[in-house]
Amino acid sequence: MKRVKINKIIKFSNVDGPGNRMSIFFQGCNYNCLYCHNPETINICNNCALCVEGCPVGALKLVDSKVLWDEKVCIECDHCIELCDRNSTPKTRDVSIEELVEEIKKVSKFIRGITVSGGEATLYYEFITKLFVEVKKLGLTTFVDTNGGVDLSKERYRKFLEVTDKFMLDVKVWDGNTHKYLVENENKNVIKNLKFLGESGKLYEVRTVIVPKILDNMETVDKVSEIIGDINSKNKVENIMYKIIKYRKIGVRKEILKKELLNIETPTDEDLKEILEVLEKNRVEKFIII
Template sequence: MSIKGKINKIIDLSVVDGPGNRTSIFLQGCNFNCFYCHNPETIRHCINCMDCISPCPTKSLTNENGIVKWNYKTCINCDECIRVCKHLSSPKIYNWTVEQTVERIKNNMPFIRGITVSGGECTLQYEFLIALFKEVKKLSLTCFVDTNGGICLKNLKQLVDLTDYFMLDIKAFDNDEHIFVTKKKVDIVLENADYLASIDKLFEIRTVTINGMDNKNTVDKITKMLSKYIKQGHKIRYKIIKYRKFGVREEFSKFIAPSEKELEELKSIAIKNGFEDVIIV
C-alpha cells in the first residue's frame, strides 16, 4: 500500500519558497505552537467534531460515519470552516498517495525547478517525504525542506540524503524566549542548524523579528555560531522577517514589527559576522 501524506494545500507555482519557480506543498500537523503562526490551521489534525459542517455555504463538508469528508470540487475556499474551528485544524485536507502528489507536480513541469515541502512541520511525515522525494528525483527536480528544526535530523539520514537543501526557521537563540514563542526548547533546533551547515545543506536561516524581543541577540548568536561554515565557503542566506499580523490568531495580533532602523542594524550584525546574503522581508 502506498504511503499517504496529509496535505493542507499546494501552491503550484511559488517564487518565495526557495530558488526559482517551485511547487510548494504544505503538510498538516506541527510540533510547535508559535503564537505568531500565519497558518495556525495547520498545527493540529482534525478531530471530527463536526462543528464546521453546518456553516459551510456550499455543503462541501459532510459527516460520513463520524468522519468529516471534504468535497474539494464544490468547495469555494471561503475558509468559513477554518474560522469556526476551535482546534487549530482544517477539514480541507488531501489524503494523497505519493503517486497522486507526483501527478500534481508533473502538471507544473516544465515551469518549475523543484518542490519545497513545508507545513505545519513536514518532517513529522518523514516517511511520506522520503517516498515522495525518491519519485521527484526521477523527474530531475530539486527537493527542498522548510522546517522548524524541532526533530533531530541526524536520525533521519535517508531524508537528509534525499533533500537538496533545508530552509530552517530559528525563532530565537535564547531558550526561554524560544519557549515563549513556540512552547518548545531550542536545543534541537540549534543542533540541526549546525549539522545542516556542516554538511552544506543549509540553504537559508529565517527569523521572524518582533518589537520588544531580543532580536539582536538572536541574529548575533546564530550568525556567530554558523560563521565558521561561511568561512569554509558554504553559502547560507539569512532572511530577517518582519512580523506581520495577517493570518495570526486575534489574541496574538497586538504585536508589532521592529523599526526599520532596528532591522537594518540586524542586517549589519549578520554581515559583520560573515554572512554575505542577508535580506529583510
C-alpha cells in the same frame, strides 16, 4: 505510511527556495507558535463537526463520523477555519506518493524543484523520502522547509537527508526559555540542526522573524549570524542565506492578538539598523530583509 494529509499544494511558488517550485504543505505540526500565520495547519482535524453547519454552500458533510470536504463545491471563504477551535481545518486531502508524483509530472517542465513545508514536513520524513526518490527521477531539486524541531543528525533521518538537496530552517529565538514560551517546545534541536545542516552543506536558508518588545532579537541574530558567518567562511559551495523577516500581525490568530501580546507594529528599517551592523560584524554577506 501509505497516505498522508496535505493542507494544500501551490503549483508555482517563487518564495519557497530557488527558482519556480511546487510547494506541498503537510498538515500537522509539533510546534504551536504564538505568531503562527497559518495556525489551521497545526492539528489534524478530529471530526468534531463544529464547522459543518457553518459552511454557507454545503461543502462539508458528516458521514460515518467523519467530516468530508467537497473541494468542487467549496468557495474558499475559510469560514470553517474561523469556526474551528483546535487550529485545524476540514480542507485537507489524503494523498499517496503515486498521486503526488502524477501532479508533479503535470508541471515538471515548468519548475526547478519541489519544496515540502507545513505544518511540519519532517514529521512525514518517511513518506517524503520515498516521494523525493521519485522527484529526483524527474530531474527536479528537493527542498525541505522546517522548524528544526526534530534532531536531523539521528541515524533514522540518514536516507531522508540523502534525497533532500537543501533545507530551509527557522531559528525563532536563541534563548531556550523564551523559545519554550513562544512555541511550547525547546530549541536544542533547532540549534543543533543549524550547525549540523550548515556544516553538512545542506542548508540553503535560515530565517528569523524579528518581533519587537517580546523577543531579544539582537541576541538571536548575533548568535545565529555568527554560526552562519563561520560556516560560510569555511564553505566551498554556496553560502547560506540569512532571511530576516519583520513581524506582521496580519494573519496572526485573533485570540493571540486579543491578549495584546503580539498586537504590535511591524519594525521599521530604522529599527533594524543594529541588526545590519551585527550581520556585517559576523561576516554574513548573503542576507535579505523582508
